[in-house]
Amino acid sequence: MKRAFTAACAATILALPVTAETIAPGDVTYEDGAVSTSLTGVPGNPEEGAIVMGTKSIGNCVSCHEIGALADVPWQGNIGPALDGVADRWSEAEIRGIVANAKMTYDGSMMPSFYKVSDFIRPGIGFTTKPLAPEDVEPLLTAQQIEDVVAFLVTLKEE
Amino acid sequence: ISAVGAANAEPVDDELVINEDVEIVTKTDAPEHMEYIDEVMSGWLFREDDTRDMQRDDFDNPGMLGVEAAMETWDEVDGTAGKACSDCHGTIDEAQLAGARAVYPKWNENAGEVWTIETAMNACRTERMGAEAWDYNGSDMINMSALMSYLSRGMPMNVAIDGPAAETWEKGKEIYYTRYGQLELACANCHEDHYGDMIRADHLSQGQSNGFPAYRLKDAKLVGLHNRFKGCIRDTRAEPFAIGSPEFVALELYVASRGNGLSVEGPSVRN
Numbered sequence: 001m002k003r004a005f006t007a008a009c010a011a012t013i014l015a016l017p018v019t020a021e022t023i024a025p026g027d028v029t030y031e032d033g034a035v036s037t038s039l040t041g042v043p044g045n046p047e048e049g050a051i052v053m054g055t056k057s058i059g060n061c062v063s064c065h066e067i068g069a070l071a072d073v074p075w076q077g078n079i080g081p082a083l084d085g086v087a088d089r090w091s092e093a094e095i096r097g098i099v100a101n102a103k104m105t106y107d108g109s110m111m112p113s114f115y116k117v118s119d120f121i122r123p124g125i126g127f128t129t130k131p132l133a134p135e136d137v138e139p140l141l142t143a144q145q146i147e148d149v150v151a152f153l154v155t156l157k158e159e
Numbered sequence: 160i161s162a163v164g165a166a167n168a169e170p171v172d173d174e175l176v177i178n179e180d181v182e183i184v185t186k187t188d189a190p191e192h193m194e195y196i197d198e199v200m201s202g203w204l205f206r207e208d209d210t211r212d213m214q215r216d217d218f219d220n221p222g223m224l225g226v227e228a229a230m231e232t233w234d235e236v237d238g239t240a241g242k243a244c245s246d247c248h249g250t251i252d253e254a255q256l257a258g259a260r261a262v263y264p265k266w267n268e269n270a271g272e273v274w275t276i277e278t279a280m281n282a283c284r285t286e287r288m289g290a291e292a293w294d295y296n297g298s299d300m301i302n303m304s305a306l307m308s309y310l311s312r313g314m315p316m317n318v319a320i321d322g323p324a325a326e327t328w329e330k331g332k333e334i335y336y337t338r339y340g341q342l343e344l345a346c347a348n349c350h351e352d353h354y355g356d357m358i359r360a361d362h363l364s365q366g367q368s369n370g371f372p373a374y375r376l377k378d379a380k381l382v383g384l385h386n387r388f389k390g391c392i393r394d395t396r397a398e399p400f401a402i403g404s405p406e407f408v409a410l411e412l413y414v415a416s417r418g419n420g421l422s423v424e425g426p427s428v429r430n
Binding site: 056060062063064074075076077078079110112113120121122123124126127128129130131132137140 | 337338339340341342343344348352353356357358359360389392393394396397398399
């Protein structure tokens with residue numbers, strides 16, 4: 001609870017417009033893997049989402065997925081499916097669920113859970129090898145970054 | 160399917176004969192204990208043409224400089240007993256320790272635990288030579304480890320996983336399948352489920368240990384196996400185990416057993 005309080009204070013000081021309705025990682029409701037409610041209540045920005053997905057230090061989704069719409073990002077991996085046409089296959093709520101925590105859709109998925117803060121084994125501070133106290137874990141992406149990514153992915157239609 | 164990325168995502172069809180002399184088995188039937196893989200493959204098959212070529216000839220293999228440095232150390236007296244490695248193990252040409260690397264990590268009866276070849280070498284230094292232990296990840300150790308690989312080059316990896324080593328092997332197996340860090344990735348996610356695939360710019364191999372120590376072009380030096388483990392676990396946003404720790408010794412035994420049948424290849428060249 002102390003942590004929620006600190007986060008709330010920090011948010012007030014920064015006066016981010018998203019804070020009032022931001023759903024914390026532990027409070028997200030998944031229905032068959034899907035998340036129907038926006039995590040922030042603020043519409044996502046697809047351009048930001050594309051940056052999150054293609055940037056190594058942020059989402060780094062391209063390390064596992066090919067994304068034709070991001071053709072200028074080099075070295076796209078092929079661990080997961082290519083994301084072209086993903087919006088033909090999944091609804092917005094389903095995409096939000098996959099991005100927030102893919103393991104709710106695909107049991108045991110290799111895809112990291114981007115909006116989760118608990119139950120990690122030996123978490124480290126970034127890529128430093130230093131231990132990170134479980135209570136200090138921040139989600140890999142912020143709620144708004146998730147919304148931005150969702151806003152980008154729902155534009156990936158082929159049909 | 161987009162035009163970018165995932166080019167050349169399969170292991171190559173190629174053969175490795177070092178110095179036109181030493182034949183290296185880089186692909187063979189998986190050992191019996193393997194549950195999910197039928198064929199084991201050396202990391203060499205997953206590297207680019209020019210990287211593979213560097214390993215075909217010792218003159219082109221920068222890792223051989225470490226082997227040569229260790230050949231000098233081999234004859235150097237160190238410690239209170241006034242002895243060199245060669246006093247007990249003969250000259251390098253006699254190659255008395257040929258074959259040792261292929262069976263390590265190995266149960267040590269006196270110590271009552273599994274030893275890596277590094278542990279064995281440090282035991283010689285501290286108990287038989289009266290010399291100081293080498294830093295597990297230091298260049299003296301890595302170079303001598305490379306010499307041990309060189310002496311066993313071409314011999315099949317053959318670590319024992321039964322008898323007194325079984326418990327350590329099980330522990331290593333558990334580590335192999337544990338999903339560490341905030342990215343929740345196990346060795347198996349990358350090296351068992353996705354070898355042959357691209358993770359960003361990296362072409363995933365089976366993560367075999369038969370090529371270690373490996374000369375990494377990226378680091379421009381010989382890299383020990385535990386340092387590789389450390390880097391792989393770090394990349395899952397986790398806190399790795401320490402180099403030389405009981406956890407990494409157990410993991411080394413398990414990983415080595417997954418490569419039983421592949422030739423000892425060290426010092427290999429990797430990117």
